[in-house]
Amino acid sequence: MSTWESRRRTVPEPPAAPADPASMFRNLCRSSPWKWQSLRFEYWDQAFESAPGPGAPYVRAWLRRPGALRLENPAGLVLHSTTGINDSRDVFYVSATRKSWLLPPHLVTPVYDDAGHVRRRPEAAYGEPGFGNGRFSAALDPVELAGNAPVPIEFPGSNALDIKDVRPAEHEGRPVLEAVVVPNAAYHPGDTSAPLCLPGRTHLRVDVGTGVCVASRSLEPGTEDYGHWIRILAVDEYMLDDLFLAQSMNLTDVRRHISWDLPAEA
Numbered sequence: 001m002s003t004w005e006s007r008r009r010t011v012p013e014p015p016a017a018p019a020d021p022a023s024m025f026r027n028l029c030r031s032s033p034w035k036w037q038s039l040r041f042e043y044w045d046q047a048f049e050s051a052p053g054p055g056a057p058y059v060r061a062w063l064r065r066p067g068a069l070r071l072e073n074p075a076g077l078v079l080h081s082t083t084g085i086n087d088s089r090d091v092f093y094v095s096a097t098r099k100s101w102l103l104p105p106h107l108v109t110p111v112y113d114d115a116g117h118v119r120r121r122p123e124a125a126y127g128e129p130g131f132g133n134g135r136f137s138a139a140l141d142p143v144e145l146a147g148n149a150p151v152p153i154e155f156p157g158s159n160a161l162d163i164k165d166v167r168p169a170e171h172e173g174r175p176v177l178e179a180v181v182v183p184n185a186a187y188h189p190g191d192t193s194a195p196l197c198l199p200g201r202t203h204l205r206v207d208v209g210t211g212v213c214v215a216s217r218s219l220e221p222g223t224e225d226y227g228h229w230i231r232i233l234a235v236d237e238y239m240l241d242d243l244f245l246a247q248s249m250n251l252t253d254v255r256r257h258i259s260w261d262l263p264a265e266a
Contacts, residue, residue: 021166025177025206026146026159027117032211033105033126033141034118038064039210040234043139045132047217047227059131063140066104068244069129080131082244117211120149134191135216135228142196142206142213144189145181160187161197169205171214172231176205180219198223210235 044058052058059079062070071080102125111120121143130137138144144160151158161181169178181202189195196204196213200220207214216227 022163022179023150024113024115024117025163025166025179026150027113027115027119028177028206028208028211029142029146029213030110030118030121030148030211032143033065033121033124034110035209035211036065036235037106038062038236038239039140039212039232040237041212042231042233043136044229045135046229047215047225048229049217052229052231062239062243063129064239064244065106066125066127067129068239068241069131070244071131082129133194134189135194135196138190138194138196139213139216139228139230142211144187145196145204145213147186151186157184158186159184168208171205171207174214174232175208176214177208178203178205178215180204198226202227207232 040060040062042058042060044052044056046056048056058074060072060074068082069080070078070082072078102123105121105124105126108122108124110118110122113119126141126143128137128140147160161183164180164182166177166179169176171178181197181204183195183197183199183202187195187197189197196202196216198218198220200218200223203215203217203219204213205215206212210232212230212232213228214230214232218224218226
């Protein structure tokens with residue numbers, strides 16, 4: 001294990017032994033909050049074996065952490081846009097609960113493994129904006145697939161998932177880790193009505209660069225359509241507040257010439 005600083009040291013270290021593939025997959029599932037701050041993507045709320053079919057409904061999304069989200073349909077109609085990103089937080093903090101003082105994840109340091117993925121997550125103000133159902137948020141930070149830290153002793157069923165057949169692959173032109181998993185009794189999804197994994201076998205893909213679960217598909221008979229698909233278009237683009245507001249702030253573009261119309265003298 002190593003911290004953010006130690007894994008970037010210039011002194012060469014002896015090569016580490018190959019990591020356990022299941023542990024590598026779990027650590028990648030814990031890593032999303034530290035791998036990106038803004039994401040532009042397309043989201044299908046159904047499963048596909050290889051790629052979305054033509055005409056399958058989807059939404060275009062712009063997300064900027066923490067909590068800013070814009071969704072459009074393929075025709076460009078705005079379906080959802082955050083409206084309170086600049087609201088006062090006075091009432092929130094006056095409540096004086098411990099949770100209200102937690103820092104955003106990117107301001108705290110987790111424990112990393114030798115591959116640069118998160119082995120143990122610290123206490124922080126986690127949570128992604130959602131739309132439709134809880135699977136949307138869970139896919140953006142799929143920690144429910146691994147838990148915040150490794151289990152103390154890996155008794156059978158103590159992990160959230162039994163993970164099999166982990167292998168590198170490609171998804172929409174990006175490298176991913178894919179695996180076939182089976183949830184255990186220790187699996188507790190954020191939204192019990194829309195988990196990333198149904199009982200039985202599920203095929204998962206997690207993007208290596210972002211830690212986002214970009215695809216899930218149930219492999220059990222009768223539920224093959226259950227899952228989701230994400231096409232990542234851009235990572236860490238600069239996004240203005242106007243993108244997430246219901247109405248533009250109408251700020252003056254100082255790069256444009258401002259003309260002054262003077263009335264003619266009588």
